[in-house]
Amino acid sequence: MQIKCIAIDDEPLALSKLEGFIGRIPELNLARTFDNSIEAMVWLKENQADLIFLDIQMKQLTGIQFLEATGTTSKIIITSAYDEYAIKGYDLNVTDYLLKPFSFQRFVQGVNKVMDFYSQNPGNSATTSGSDDFIFIKTEYRLERVDLGQILYIEGMKDYLRIVCIDKKIMTLQSFSKLEESLPLNKFCRVHKSYIVSIDKIKSIERNVILIAEHRIPVSNTYKESFYSRIKQ
Numbered sequence: 490m491q492i493k494c495i496a497i498d499d500e501p502l503a504l505s506k507l508e509g510f511i512g513r514i515p516e517l518n519l520a521r522t523f524d525n526s527i528e529a530m531v532w533l534k535e536n537q538a539d540l541i542f543l544d545i546q547m548k549q550l551t552g553i554q555f556l557e558a559t560g561t562t563s564k565i566i567i568t569s570a571y572d573e574y575a576i577k578g579y580d581l582n583v584t585d586y587l588l589k590p591f592s593f594q595r596f597v598q599g600v601n602k603v604m605d606f607y608s609q610n611p612g613n614s615a616t617t618s619g620s621d622d623f624i625f626i627k628t629e630y631r632l633e634r635v636d637l638g639q640i641l642y643i644e645g646m647k648d649y650l651r652i653v654c655i656d657k658k659i660m661t662l663q664s665f666s667k668l669e670e671s672l673p674l675n676k677f678c679r680v681h682k683s684y685i686v687s688i689d690k691i692k693s694i695e696r697n698v699i700l701i702a703e704h705r706i707p708v709s710n711t712y713k714e715s716f717y718s719r720i721k722q
Contacts, residue, residue, distance in 0.1 A: 491517075491622075492540050492603060493538050494517055494518065494519055494520065494539060494541065495521045495540075495542070496521075496523070497523045497526050497541065497547075498522075498547070499524050501524070503568065503589065508522060514600060517600065519674040521670065521674070526549070526550040526551070526554075526555040527549055527550050530555060533561060533563075537563075539564060539603070539607065540564045540565075540584075543556070544569060545569040565581070565584055566587060566599045566600070567583050568587045569586070572586075584599065584602050623637060626652060626663060628659055635654065636654075637672070639655045640653070640690075641702055642687060642701055643668065643677075645684070648662065650663055650665060668685075676688060676689065680699065680706065680716050681706070681707055681709040681711075684706050694708075697713065
């Protein structure tokens with residue numbers, strides 16, 4: 490079972506911790522992270538998530554206001570440093586309320602509640618069994634299935650994207666940003682304006698150059714900090 494989730498928190502360290510915890514649970518597929526709830530609200534208008542990790546005290550729009558405004562049917566796990574919102578949160582039917590700083594063990598307890606729900610109600614999940622193991626790419630006049638485990642890296646080439654797999658290469662006109670959104674964050678990472686790499690295919694990293702198979706891929710200054718943070722996790 491795969492549970493598609495997003496994380497919303499305006500504190501970079503808290504968001505990074507969440508991303509690390511999520512990456513340790515194979516059943517969780519982290520689709521996006523957001524440092525403000527308004528961007529998340531816009532994303533949810535065109536996308537679905539089974540689970541939302543949601544901070545409460547945020548600028549512009551608080552977590553409670555976000556829930557009241559969206560009326561989302563996604564399962565909600567609140568992550569907050571303030572316990573006074575717990576009753577209000579449960580009034581809005583949240584699944585769990587994690588009080589910061591919470592341990593990985595406590596995090597797993599909350600996730601297990603969500604997993605129990607979807608195992609008993611599989612038809613309610615936005616991601617059916619196995620659907621996160623592959624994506625469909627538009628090539629010329631057809632949609633081609635691409636198994637995520639076969640992808641080495643993705644390269645932007647002017648108007649095209651080149652998806653380099655273990656056994657083939659695929660060219661597509663699909664936009665870089667749209668394709669990036671469809672990839673799970675715990676498996677892929679943007680390292681350059683023109684490159685996304687499959688994390689588990691990395692053989693070595695030396696002087697900001699990634700070696701995947703026999704391909705050398707640069708890590709740009711723009712993405713260097715986030716990439717190395719992901720690798721450390």
